[in-house]
Amino acid sequence: xxxxxxxxxxxxxxxxxxxxxxxxxxxxxxxxxxxxxxxxxxxxxxxxxxxxxxxxxxxxxxxxxxxxxxxxxxxxxxxxxxxxxxxxxxxxxxxxxxxxxxxxxxxxxxxxxxxxxxxxxxxxxxxxxxxxxxxxxxxxxxxxxxxxxxxxxxxxxxxxxxxxxxxxxxxxxxxxxxxxxxxxxxxxxxxxxxxxxxxxxxxxxxxxxxxxxxxxxxxxxxxxxxxxxxxxxxxxx
Amino acid sequence: xxxxxxxxxxxxxxxxxxxxxxxxxxxxxxxxxxxxxxxxxxxxxxxxxxxxxxxxxxxxxxxxxxxxxxxxxxxxxxxxxxxxxxxxxxxxxxxxxxxxxxxxxxxxxxxxxxxxxxxxxxxxxxxxxxxxxxxxxxxxxxxxxxxxxxxxxxxxxxxxxxxxxxxxxxxxxxxxxxxxxxxxxxxxxxxxxxxxxxxxxxxxxxxxxxxxxxxxxxxxxxxxxxxxxxxxxxxxxxxxxxxxxxxxxxxxxxxxxxxxxxxxxxxxxxxxxxxxxxxxxxxxxxxxxxxxxxxxxxxxxxxxxxxxxxxxxxxxxxxxxxxxxxxxxxxxxxxxxxxx
Numbered sequence: 001x002x003x004x005x006x007x008x009x010x011x012x013x014x015x016x017x018x019x020x021x022x023x024x025x026x027x028x029x030x031x032x033x034x035x036x037x038x039x040x041x042x043x044x045x046x047x048x049x050x051x052x053x054x055x056x057x058x059x060x061x062x063x064x065x066x067x068x069x070x071x072x073x074x075x076x077x078x079x080x081x082x083x084x085x086x087x088x089x090x091x092x093x094x095x096x097x098x099x100x101x102x103x104x105x106x107x108x109x110x111x112x113x114x115x116x117x118x119x120x121x122x123x124x125x126x127x128x129x130x131x132x133x134x135x136x137x138x139x140x141x142x143x144x145x146x147x148x149x150x151x152x153x154x155x156x157x158x159x160x161x162x163x164x165x166x167x168x169x170x171x172x173x174x175x176x177x178x179x180x181x182x183x184x185x186x187x188x189x190x191x192x193x194x195x196x197x198x199x200x201x202x203x204x205x206x207x208x209x210x211x212x213x214x215x216x217x218x219x220x221x222x223x224x225x226x227x228x229x230x231x232x233x234x235x236x237x
Numbered sequence: 238x239x240x241x242x243x244x245x246x247x248x249x250x251x252x253x254x255x256x257x258x259x260x261x262x263x264x265x266x267x268x269x270x271x272x273x274x275x276x277x278x279x280x281x282x283x284x285x286x287x288x289x290x291x292x293x294x295x296x297x298x299x300x301x302x303x304x305x306x307x308x309x310x311x312x313x314x315x316x317x318x319x320x321x322x323x324x325x326x327x328x329x330x331x332x333x334x335x336x337x338x339x340x341x342x343x344x345x346x347x348x349x350x351x352x353x354x355x356x357x358x359x360x361x362x363x364x365x366x367x368x369x370x371x372x373x374x375x376x377x378x379x380x381x382x383x384x385x386x387x388x389x390x391x392x393x394x395x396x397x398x399x400x401x402x403x404x405x406x407x408x409x410x411x412x413x414x415x416x417x418x419x420x421x422x423x424x425x426x427x428x429x430x431x432x433x434x435x436x437x438x439x440x441x442x443x444x445x446x447x448x449x450x451x452x453x454x455x456x457x458x459x460x461x462x463x464x465x466x467x468x469x470x471x472x473x474x475x476x477x478x479x480x481x482x483x484x485x486x487x488x489x490x491x492x493x494x495x496x497x498x499x500x501x502x503x504x505x506x507x508x509x510x511x512x513x514x515x516x517x518x519x520x521x522x523x524x525x526x527x528x529x530x531x532x533x534x535x536x537x538x539x540x541x542x543x544x545x546x547x548x549x550x551x552x553x554x555x556x557x558x559x560x561x562x563x564x565x566x567x568x569x570x571x572x573x574x575x576x577x
Binding site for chain 1 (some may be wrong): 425428429431432434435436438439440441442443444445446499549552555556559
């Protein structure tokens with residue numbers, strides 16, 4: 001059974017319908033990517049899953065439960081955690097306090113263990129644990145954002161454009177981390193502009209175009225599909 | 238340099254707090270001039286106002302230009318209750334807090350989603366609306382005539398009438414304010430409030446209920462503004478709408494920014510300095526406002542964050558503990574007067 005399932009989800013901002021009957025499934029242990037141009041509705045899909053944006057119709061199922069339009073708080077408690085777009089760390093908090101905030105809804109005694117796990121995952125964060133998050137480099141901030149999300153012990157991690165504004169080398173590092181997190185038993189739903197790297201690192205992918213899912217296949221198939229190449233790789237291949 | 242100095246402050250914060258408390262308790266016994274004591278009481282009242290405004294503006298990140306409105310609401314509540322219904326101070330002070338707090342929630346509800354300039358405008362307008370209501374609601378507020386002969390406060394039969402007694406009443410209220418705000422900010426609620434300031438989207442994705450914490454801060458901040466209002470009304474014995482205009486709001490905001498947004502120690506410095514400077518400059522008569530202005534401009538050029546805006550005492554303390562000790566730990570814990 002799918003861990004996360006979206007059924008005919010529609011959502012709109014005012015009069016503009018942004019999501020048009022989206023059907024989407026994420027199975028346990030997978031990395032699934034959503035690709036699409038700007039304004040295709042990728043981030044809105046994420047926000048709808050998190051309950052940050054309420055959908056007009058359709059259903060969201062998580063682990064067999066109906067979680068449509070629940071409070072974000074409930075989503076976090078159930079184990080869905082979002083890493084928002086553009087490395088949104090708390091700039092005036094120290095790195096350590098940022099991580100503590102990630103475990104906001106969890107009992108205090110579990111925080112230390114989780115923090116150890118995150119520090120093992122991102123040793124660089126440990127070196128900088130007393131530094132203000134706003135003074136970290138872009139890559140480190142993205143690591144912190146992912147680490148903070150891991151503090152909530154997610155079953156499903158939603159990553160919104162983790163490669164935004166990062167150098168290619170750092171992007172590779174981030175994606176290695178994502179693979180590593182998957183092996184720790186976390187399912188991942190990814191939104192990416194950087195379609196090539198994203199597809200190389202995921203099992204399946206959905207292609208969104210103006211609020212509709214137009215393609216849906218295994219990642220390798222899409223990577224080699226002419227349509228995707230034309231639209232997203234600019235015919236460079 | 239400032240950071241090093243603040244690290245030292247943080248290292249001995251218990252001793253320093255104690256010393257400051259002792260000195261503030263001694264002042265009214267060493268100084269007998271009613272003029273000086275009056276300035277002290279006003280400064281303490283401003284501390285309460287600035288601390289509460291700092292909670293809203295510096296800690297939650299909502300730039301409020303209407304804090305004087307809550308100050309006025311508290312003042313009028315206390316004044317009306319004590320003149321018309323002869324209520325004692327143990328009723329008027331809490332009532333002023335509750336009424337101001339309720340208005341804080343009322344203002345908070347529709348403005349939750351507003352940020353930056355839009356929030357500024359709404360709070361400014363709110364302050365103006367309150368002033369106009371106070372000016373025109375003759376039956377209740379006596380409009381421009383103001384409310385006169387407000388009785389001095391009495392707590393459970395304990396009359397407070399001399400300057401010295403007012404000094405200690407104000408001091409007690411300042412301590413109450415500090416304890417409440419400090420405890421909130423040191424708890425998980427405080428973390429959530431700061432997280433909302435730093436990044437609302439990220440905070441919400443962590444499962445923090447933004448709505449709840451914003452309303453809480455609005456309520457607490459306006460509560461304490463109301464408390465300061467009650468003190469003001471029953472201290473001066475006369476209030477009228479001119480004391481609660483946008484001018485007062487701006488003055489408070491300047492104090493917050495002078496001390497440093499989000500820094501509670503800074504709020505003390507800002508409130509005290511900017512309450513005392515205008516009095517010190519009184520002898521210069523015509524040039525007073527000019528010099529006051531120049532001081533502010535220079536500060537904004539030299540330290541745009543305000544005096545302590547960039548200082549986080551908690552982190553300074555943490556970093557200080559991690560620092561390797563050059564002298565094997567002799568210096569730490571040594572207090573300045575014991576140094577050989």
